Amino acid sequence: MGTVAVYGLCKSFGKVQAMDGVTLDVPDGSFFVVLGPSGAGKTTTLRAIAGLEKLDAGSVRLDGTDATGDTPAARDLAMVFQNYALYPRHTVYENIASPLRARRRSSSEIAAAVERMSTLLHIEPLLRRRPAQLSGGEMQRVALARALVRRPRAFLMDEPLTNLDLKLRVEMRTELTRIHRSLGATFVYVTNDQVEALSMADQVAVLKEGKVQQVGTPAEVYERPANQWVAGFVGSPQISLLACHAEGDRLVGADGWTLPRPRWTTAEDGRPLLLGLRAEDLSVERRGNASLPGELYGLEPLGDRTVVDVRVGTEILKVKARPTVTGTPGERLLVTVDLDRAHLFDAGTGLALSEAGR
Amino acid sequence: MAVSAHEAVSPGPVRDHTPPARRSGGRGRSVLEVALLTVLAVVMLFPVLWMIETSIKENRDVYAIPAKFFDFKVTLDHFRDVFVASGGGPSTLSVSFLNSVVVAGVSTVLATVLGVPAAWAYSRFGVKAKKDQLFFILSTRFMPPVVVVIPIFLMYRQAGLINTQLGLILIYAAFNVPFTIWMMKGFVDEVPPEYEDAAMLDGYTRLQAFRRYTLPLLLPGIAATAVFALIFSWNEFVFAIFLTSSDNVRTAPPAIAGLIGGTTVDWGLVAAASVVFALPVLVFAYLVRKHLVAGVTLGAVRR
Numbered sequence: 001m002g003t004v005a006v007y008g009l010c011k012s013f014g015k016v017q018a019m020d021g022v023t024l025d026v027p028d029g030s031f032f033v034v035l036g037p038s039g040a041g042k043t044t045t046l047r048a049i050a051g052l053e054k055l056d057a058g059s060v061r062l063d064g065t066d067a068t069g070d071t072p073a074a075r076d077l078a079m080v081f082q083n084y085a086l087y088p089r090h091t092v093y094e095n096i097a098s099p100l101r102a103r104r105r106s107s108s109e110i111a112a113a114v115e116r117m118s119t120l121l122h123i124e125p126l127l128r129r130r131p132a133q134l135s136g137g138e139m140q141r142v143a144l145a146r147a148l149v150r151r152p153r154a155f156l157m158d159e160p161l162t163n164l165d166l167k168l169r170v171e172m173r174t175e176l177t178r179i180h181r182s183l184g185a186t187f188v189y190v191t192n193d194q195v196e197a198l199s200m201a202d203q204v205a206v207l208k209e210g211k212v213q214q215v216g217t218p219a220e221v222y223e224r225p226a227n228q229w230v231a232g233f234v235g236s237p238q239i240s241l242l243a244c245h246a247e248g249d250r251l252v253g254a255d256g257w258t259l260p261r262p263r264w265t266t267a268e269d270g271r272p273l274l275l276g277l278r279a280e281d282l283s284v285e286r287r288g289n290a291s292l293p294g295e296l297y298g299l300e301p302l303g304d305r306t307v308v309d310v311r312v313g314t315e316i317l318k319v320k321a322r323p324t325v326t327g328t329p330g331e332r333l334l335v336t337v338d339l340d341r342a343h344l345f346d347a348g349t350g351l352a353l354s355e356a357g358r
Numbered sequence: 359m360a361v362s363a364h365e366a367v368s369p370g371p372v373r374d375h376t377p378p379a380r381r382s383g384g385r386g387r388s389v390l391e392v393a394l395l396t397v398l399a400v401v402m403l404f405p406v407l408w409m410i411e412t413s414i415k416e417n418r419d420v421y422a423i424p425a426k427f428f429d430f431k432v433t434l435d436h437f438r439d440v441f442v443a444s445g446g447g448p449s450t451l452s453v454s455f456l457n458s459v460v461v462a463g464v465s466t467v468l469a470t471v472l473g474v475p476a477a478w479a480y481s482r483f484g485v486k487a488k489k490d491q492l493f494f495i496l497s498t499r500f501m502p503p504v505v506v507v508i509p510i511f512l513m514y515r516q517a518g519l520i521n522t523q524l525g526l527i528l529i530y531a532a533f534n535v536p537f538t539i540w541m542m543k544g545f546v547d548e549v550p551p552e553y554e555d556a557a558m559l560d561g562y563t564r565l566q567a568f569r570r571y572t573l574p575l576l577l578p579g580i581a582a583t584a585v586f587a588l589i590f591s592w593n594e595f596v597f598a599i600f601l602t603s604s605d606n607v608r609t610a611p612p613a614i615a616g617l618i619g620g621t622t623v624d625w626g627l628v629a630a631a632s633v634v635f636a637l638p639v640l641v642f643a644y645l646v647r648k649h650l651v652a653g654v655t656l657g658a659v660r661r
């Protein structure tokens with residue numbers, strides 16, 4: 001068993017409200033990612049689960065029993081710290097052995113476990129070194145080994161891959177997913193990298209300014225963002241948002257364009273809305289019945305594709321196109337819109353309109 | 359909280375060994391520097407040199423006019439007199455040196471044992487009105503001892519602590535605890551709290567985490583702080599002279615001062631006692647020379 005649940009966590013540091021009613025329910029054995037920008041309260045949430053932070057309000061339940069007042073040791077969790085927190089005076093071996101030493105395991109058992117971990121994470125040659133003699137990527141793997149050496153209720157990981165170079169990061173992503181699957185253990189994984197979140201998670205909780213914005217599978221968060229902010233934070237290139245309102249069977253843009261109104265929209269006429277369009281749901285190459293007139297603003301070749309910036313009225317649309325696409329800035333063109341995949345948000349509250357009719 | 363992985367581990371030695379570029383006209387400047395420093399050194403060190411000379415001169419050379427700088431007979435009689443009484447057996451001065459060792463040593467241990475955990479707590483925990491408390495603690499050091507010596511004398515008389523080593527130990531410890539807290543808080547602040555957090559998740563209690571992972575990193579700081587406390591207790595004069603009266607309790611500073619007075623002063627003995635008294639301080643000051651400057655800006659110590 002390894003369920004983690006937190007209810008209404010609040011914590012402020014002076015004037016900063018780091019957590020403002022954070023509620024999460026992490027099922028047993030899931031890879032649960034907490035995604036949010038810097039300063040969103042991700043580390044604070046993880047530390048609250050671990051029992052390292054004194055809470056202003058809220059409770060923590062582990063395996064269904066209340067653990068709010070328990071010491072970190074009693075919670076039976078393992079954590080990878082954002083800065084690794086490897087003990088500087090101790091060798092890599094001793095660092096990895098520490099959780100087992102603390103729990104008074106026999107030295108033969110410790111030796112076996114450390115060897116298993118060092119093989120798994122390819123750090124055998126480093127065991128006699130001290131943290132100061134390691135590279136960032138090596139430190140990160142040692143920190144992972146120290147967490148994984150034991151079988152706790154759940155693993156807490158605070159941006160463990162952020163300090164790695166891209167190649168190693170992608171490698172470790174696959175590696176971690178593999179480890180998670182082979183252990184079948186609960187992972188609570190914090191990151192500010194939406195690619196990481198979407199590629200690794202069973203469930204994603206999106207956090208902003210200490211508040212949970214949305215919880216769901218990566219597909220849900222990407223396809224049905226709960227609000228304008230989540231839509232903007234998840235996805236690259238960023239979703240384009242156009243001010244508009246409904247008028248009969250049409251959507252009328254603030255810049256004068258019109259589009260057929262999606263069937264499922266429930267908004268009454270005249271209410272200010274935001275139309276969210278993802279780059280892959282737009283095209284400058286296809287012909288279609290729903291299109292926006294604009295002019296080419298810029299090209300952003302990314303190798304496997306090119307992002308075309310199109311100016312529509314006063315706003316810029318990001319459109320995904322084939323890498324072979326060409327054009328000159330100022331050139332007039334039509335952007336085809338896949339309206340079935342468009343998102344509509346209330347311009348006042350930012351909340352997604354009900355999509356029940358979809 | 360914002361501790362990067364780089365800060366979390368002690369940085370290795372700086373590998374850049376290129377010598378600093380000489381400034382233009384550096385030669386002329388360095389001659390001037392050396393000249394000024396020499397003058398300064400002579401002015402500062404002359405009393406010390408004179409003390410050392412006096413301690414190894416025979417008494418008639420001490421009083422010689424004009425003063426003899428080099429051509430005098432060297433004798434170690436004064437040093438013998440510091441330790442051995444004229445009739446044999448240990449001298450009163452040697453008893454006072456022993457008292458100083460006991461009083462300074464025990465009070466330093468006491469201040470360290472109390473101050474280090476307090477500094478850790480002030481650094482790690484959300485203590486209420488932390489800044490005010492720390493300021494209050496520091497403010498007890500603003501007062502020169504002579505201001506409080508009378509009330510303390512009266513309190514000590516009631517408590518039966520007058521003329522006891524325990525009395526001196528307690529007052530020195532009380533004076534050194536604030537200093538220890540302030541200086542040690544600077545050192546504790548430098549150790550990332552994540553080591554303790556990680557240790558607690560490993561399964562240790564908070565105190566075990568402190569002892570296993572933070573304390574070893576604090577040892578150099580503790581040593582430096584203790585030496586400062588030791589030097590304070592060793593040198594302290596005002597409390598010692600007011601709160602002790604008998605030769606078997608008195609510490610070295612009042613004992614040496616007591617040699618001066620009366621009709622004839624044995625300057626050779628005074629100088630020899632002073633040299634013996636100064637030696638430990640010099641040794642300790644040498645040990646913590648790196649921290650001496652930093653220690654002046656209490657709490658702002660960087661290693």
Ligand SMILES: Nc1ncnc2c1ncn2[C@@H]1O[C@H](COP(=O)(O)OP(=O)(O)OP(=O)(O)O)[C@@H](O)[C@H]1O
Pocket residue numbers: 013016017018036037038039040041042043044045082192359
């Ligand atoms: N010990 C602390 N004292 C004061 N403020 C803090 C402390 N810890 C966190 N904060 C503040 O609380 C907010 C949330 O911090 P937290 O470390 O949880 O963010 P985060 O989501 O982990 O960010 P990052 O991705 O940069 O690590 C931030 O505004 C931060 O400045």
Ligand SMILES: [Mg+2]
Pocket residue numbers: 042043044082158
């Ligand atoms: Mg963080």
